[in-house]
Amino acid sequence: MSVPSSPVDSLRRASQFDINGAYRRILADEKISTPLAAILALTELIEQSNAGTMFELVQALHEGAEALRKQYRNSISINAGCELFIAFVTLFPHESASFNDLKIELVKQGREYANEALSYREKIAQQALGFIKDGSVILTHSYSRVVMQALLLAHNQKRISVYVTEARPRGLGLDRVKTQEALATAGIPCTVVLDSAVAYVMDKVDLVLVGSEAVVESGGLINAVGSNQMAIIAKAANKPVYAMAESYKFHRLFPLSQYDLPTHTSNVLSFPRQPARPSVSKSFPSSPIKPTAQRHPSSQATFFSEYQMTPEQIRLNPEVDYTRPDLISLVFSDVGILTPEGVSQYLVGMFAG
């Protein structure tokens, strides 16, 4: 990454460490979520680095986090993990005799934290149990491990049925199958609904349960696109919206609007540039009449509707959205069941002190 030179030998060694590879390897474990994977990847970085001072180490960590961040278009949850870990490292008391001992201690602490964090979901699922009554109809969005765990736990003790949204574009292939399949194998009655049918289904629903990518300082949350509209509809129908988030997803960020998210680029929602006038009548990209499947016959599966969006069109759409705190009833986390204000107070108390 940087030009090799003798004084920054340790830094170079640290940057030689393939953080992305480590991250992807860790993430391959089904149980580990993105922020945790980022924390573990940084822990490995500490193990590999031969930084001699705290300053070098923190700098190496920042570089590693930056390298990780650059790889992904949506780096919010990676960022949450990285920031948490770097804050932990900088605030860690220097009691060890030598810096090497300190590093070993940090690595140990990082691993321990990750191990402990794996039990968070169980804790959250347990908390949510009291809010799910027998015979509840639950609406959930996209795929979330913690929501899945809560639903499976609730299913053991209560009769529940679940509506799960299609959650495009992410849910298109993998995720839809995942949520519905997992629930169906567990024997939970489950129906997939269109994203556009959320308002239709809302009156049949007792509560909305969503996971989150990050919980931000305002008390709102960032989650797969569609969560915001689901929360708005739930609010209009006076249904409670419960969010679930492990505390490592709490992120020091204050989005003022959808377009204030770090994932928002000028590209998102931009209007297609039209090359020339006559072509408009011939093929207007967003026109629903145009069968796009013909344009990409090879890349599209045959069962896809011919009105399917093209990958280019999908790329103009946001991956995540921001749900305002006033739309959320409660946030279940391993630090307790919090109101959105409680989340922001927790975050302010943690970082602003």
Place this chain on the structure above:
Amino acid sequence: MSAPLSETKGSGPAAGGASNAQANTNVLEGNAEGQSEPKRRQKNMTRAQRRELQESQRAAKAADAEKGGERGGAKGKSTAKPSEAHRSASGAPGRPRRPTESGDTPSRATFTSSRSAGRDARDSTYGGDDGNTQTRGLRIFSHFGLPKAPSNVKGDIHPAIIRLGLQFSTFRITGANARCIATLTAFKTVIQDYSTPPNTTLSRHLMTHLNPQINHLVTARPMAVSMGNAIRQLKLEISNSDIDMPEQDAKDLLCRKIDNYIRDRIIFADQVIQDSAGQKLRDGDVILTFARSSVVEKVLLRAHGDGKRISVIVVDSRPMLEGKHLLSVLTSAGIPCTYLLLPALGSVIGQASTVLLGAHSLHADGAVYSRAGNALVAMLAKTHSVPVLVCCETYKFAESVILDGFTKNELAPTGDIFRTLPSVIRRDRLTLDPSPNLEIRSPLYDLTPPTNITAVVTEVGIIPPNSISSVPLTLGRQATYNSASVFDGV
């Protein structure tokens, strides 16, 4: 909203005010001399006797007013602002005396009501006048503090404080930050000029020396929350100062502590606020702001300096029209600006991408107490879902909760509200004739509920208004830890 830091630009008016203040001080001291004799006697009187004396003095005043309206009516304190009395007297030549009387009543009413028997004073004055009870002002506003020149100097007040009091009461120094900095700077002089009397210690006696100074400032204008917090911190430092330390060293240490407070809690805080608020401003943004806040001004200038293409809508309102100053600063920096008055806000709020407001103080429930008009701007922005950011340093946090802008407020100076109007319109068509049935009152502040505020930008980060209660706690805890450790050490 607030004047520039008094150190730099404030020096202009301060210097101008200096000679004024000096002259006034002489007058005031003369007054004090004259009054000291009866005062001493008053102390030995019983309550009834004192009341009798007051009544007789009042009667004398009323008689005085009957005799000569051109001398400023019953105003015993006319020395403070003779020009105003003169102006209103000459403004309506047809009715030379009445307008003078009623024009002066608001100030006099609040003035006297703050003393012990203000209500009686008013009644008797009017009774002596013409018995017209309709001229009584709106009683519900009588608790609003009206800034006034401190007329009588009680006790041993330092000249720097007297000067500052005059600058406060004439609105030469306005804004929470500027007032706080000016107060602390004046206290530095007071501390340096102070010498501990024999048989006492600095840590015990300095406080009793400072209290009358503070009271003097409060009579000039009600204390700002920022000043209150700073003074509380100062008192803590004084009580913590080491008894065994040589006096000059202790004074130097206190002055250094004051400097550090100004630096850490105001100047550095403002820089951090500039950074974090700047992150929320993007190329092409239209920022709407109301009146003038020193922090908002800095944020906008910094964003412009960082090369962001922003434009600013300055919303302003009478009577102070403070936004004009902001406007001139921003336009001379090359930021495209739009200027309009509050009634026109509805038509432009849709164009704004962010609303940036300043604050006088921030209360425990997240409500922002700020220049009158801010609440309206925030409310309108909320209905149009424009994010509202309030820039506020943590030293402006108040632990209290106030429920509305009515229980505690001040009145804006009514002196010359129409001076700033364009001269195309004939002045006499605009000025409201002060008549017995008309009272002009403009509250200085209002309260913005936390629901209308998206976030508060402080030096500890951008936080939602309803969780600020967790910030002063942590800061306050730090302070108590410090003092605890000091006490342990002693």
